[in-house]
Amino acid sequence: MAEIVQSRAESMLQEIENLRQIKLFSEEKIRRIIQTRKRMDAKINRNYSKDIEDYKDYIAHEHMVLEKVRRCRDKKKISEKKSSIDYSIIRRIRRLYETALQRFPNDYSMHEGFFNFCKENSFHTTASQAIENMQKMFSHKPEVWKLAASWYCHMNDINKALHTLHKGLTLNPESLVLYSTAIELEISQVTNLECTPEEKLSKENQCCEKIKTYVNLIFKNVKNLDYFISILSILESHNFTNSAQQVILEYLLKNYAKEDIVWHTMAQREKKGTHFVTDPNERPKSSSFTKSCIMYSSDKYLQGLKMVAPEKKKKLWSYYLETLITIKEENHTAATLSRVEFLKDALQQAHNDQCLEERHYTVWADIVDDEEARTILQEATDIYSESVQLWKMRLRYDILTDKVKRIESTFKLGEMALKEKAGCLWLMVLRFHQLISDNEKIKAIFEDGIRKAPAVSDILKPKYLEWLAFHEGIDEARSMYRSLATEKPYCKALHTAMSKLEFSEMNVNHEKWQEVHELAIQQFGSEDIDVWVHYIKFFLFLKPDEYGEKVVKVHDRAKECLPPLLWQQFSEIYTIMLAEK
Incomplete structure (x- = not known):
């Protein structure tokens, strides 16, 4: 050695x-x-x-x-x-x-690496030999045959590439990638051909017949609906393959008529106009053509809704409605108003079939008048009772009516349905009453809200302090803070809000402000570095002459309270703060 x-x-x-x-x-x-x-x-x-x-x-x-x-x-x-x-x-x-x-010799990745190396360095003879060896040793791997076909295309030998794919398919008749590669290669041969129109037409017809052969082999060896549809996607931009596409569509209708994706695919093809003409250059650029495409697409969806399995119906309605929403938003020359009415009718039908999704109720409410929207949202919240978005919309439409009893009724229903997720409804109701009600009413709403579950009360407590400070003065806010801050479960946001209020005072009371930090430390100091950072900033900002001794004491207390990982984070922040000071 x-x-x-x-x-x-x-x-x-x-x-x-x-x-x-x-x-x-x-x-x-x-x-x-x-x-x-x-x-x-x-x-x-x-x-x-x-x-x-x-x-x-x-x-x-x-x-x-x-x-x-x-x-x-x-x-x-x-x-x-x-x-x-x-x-x-x-x-x-x-x-x-x-x-x-x-x-x-049996390591595939080494063979592949050697082939790619030879290709990159233009060792063409060796690369060809390497790919032939791979075909012999790894004939069970479809990717080998695809790699070989790609190599022969690179060497401008399309016939050998196709022959290689055919051999690969003989040995791997269930390979999706080889069928797709072969079909794409057949099409590229024709589309890149330079010849007379008569010769081109003849070649296109021959290509289409070959594709039908591939399609029939696919049906025989593959049972994959998504793959059948992917083949349609490959073919649909090449009009000379229309008869091959028709073979696939007929097969889908015969064998998969209960599948939502089949009807969605067919409807989308109608929307693109593939049903009407064979040459896209001949398509009329008129609103009547666009309108026809929309109508034929809609008919396919409605036909499918009668055929699909019951458990697939909701999904097909969703496809249909999303298509109509897209059409409404597209800048076509057809009348927008008629599209809106078309969408409204479809939404109503889907609702009647109990197939309307949560999102579609919000779309529906946005395209009708306020009173109709309110009725729609009332039905929607009955169906999707835990939807925050739908309850917000319903309450918003009620607020537009300025009918207090109706608003309070909707709010109570929403609050019962959403429970801990109802914080946004509380805020909406408070904003409404701040515009029309006296302070006692607003105060009563706050007092009710801060006794709710933490998910709600943690939102309202800081807001209540801010409202009290503005309307009844800082002393009332301090009194409420002392009361709320000592109640479990503790609320960190309450301390943050009170700290901001103390800081915003014309004559800052340092002792009161410090008390806020001390209470925050007591309640959250063992699990949260923010309260320590804010306390340090308090001394650095307001007591520059004393900060050295005070800051060190806070630093030492933090070291005792925080667990090791949090202490490490705090220590890094602490060093930066002192350096910036």
């Missing part, structure tokens, strides 16, 4: 000498490259068990060296010894691949 390693070391002397001569790398870099190569040579030539990963690591290292050589050469604008250095490294990589494949 030592002799082999020494021989390999000698073989790179010229390459290293060239690198030194042109000063592409520093001596230290060159030394590291030599050491790494010697170490890797020793690994792949050891007498005991050999590991393919050693070869992969060595190959990856040489690719990295080659990339660095090229990058440094471009950066330093050095062109000397270019071919000699690059070829030496490439030859080493090729030798490593060949040796590895002799020792590990």
Whole structure:
């Protein structure tokens, strides 16, 4: 083994000498490259068990060296010894691949890597040989046949590429990727053909017949509805394949008429106008054509709704409504008003079928008048009783009526339905009463809300303090703060709100403000670094003359209270704050 390693070391002397001569790398870099190569040579030539990963690591290292050589050469604008250095490294990589494949002939990734290496470096003969070996050894892998077809296309041998795909399909008749690749290749042959119109038409007809053959093989060997539809997507932009598309559509209607996606696919094709003309250049650019497409698309959806399995009906309604919503928003010349009415009718039908999704109720409410919207949302919240969005919309429409009893009724129903998610409804009702009601009424709503579950009360408590401070003064706010702050479960946002109120006072009461921080520390100091950071900032900002001693004390208390990971985070923030001070 030592002799082999020494021989390999000698073989790179010229390459290293060239690198030194042109000063592409520093001596230290060159030394590291030599050491790494010697170490890797020793690994792949050891007498005991050999590991393919050693070869992969060595190959990856040489690719990295080659990339660095090229990058440094471009950066330093050095062109000397270019071919000699690059070829030496490439030859080493090729030798490593060949040796590895002799020792590990069943490793697919090594074969694939060698093929790609040969392709990248224009070793065409070797690449062709490599891909032929892969087809023999890994004929059960569809990706090999696709790779081979791609190679022959690269070599401008389309016939051999198709022959390869056909052979691959014979051995792998269930391979989706090979069918798709073959069909796309057949189509590309025709679309890229330069010939007379008569010859082109003949070739297109021949291509379409071939595609029908592929389609029939697919039906025989594949049971995958999504894949059938994906083949339609490949074909639909090529009008000469219309008869092949018709074969697929007929098969879908015969075998999958109860599937929502089939009718959605057919309706979308109608929307694009594929039903009417074979040549897109002949399509009339008129609103009547657009309107016809919409009508035929709608008919397909409605036809499908009568055919699909009951459990698929809601999904097909969703497809249909989303299509109508898109049509309404598109800037066509057809009358927008008629589209809105069309959408309204469809929404009503879906609602009658109990197939309307939550989102579609919000769309429906937005395109009708306020009173009708209110009725729709009332029915919607009966169906989706836990929908925050629907309750918000329903309450908003009630607020537009200015009918207090109606608003309060909706609010109570929504609050019972949403429970801990009802915070947004409380805020809406408060905003409404702040416009029309006296302070006692507003205060009563706040007092009720702050006794609710934490998810609601934690939102309202800070708002209540702010309202009290504005309407009844800071003393009332402080009194309420002291009362609420000591009630469990504690509310961190309450301390934050009170701290802001103290800071906003004309004559800041430092003692009262500090009391807020102290209480926050007592309640959240063992689990939250923010309360400690705010306390530090309090001293740094308001008591610069005393901050040194006070800040150190807070710092030491934090160290005692916070768990290790939180303490580490706090310590980093603390260092930054002092540096900025």
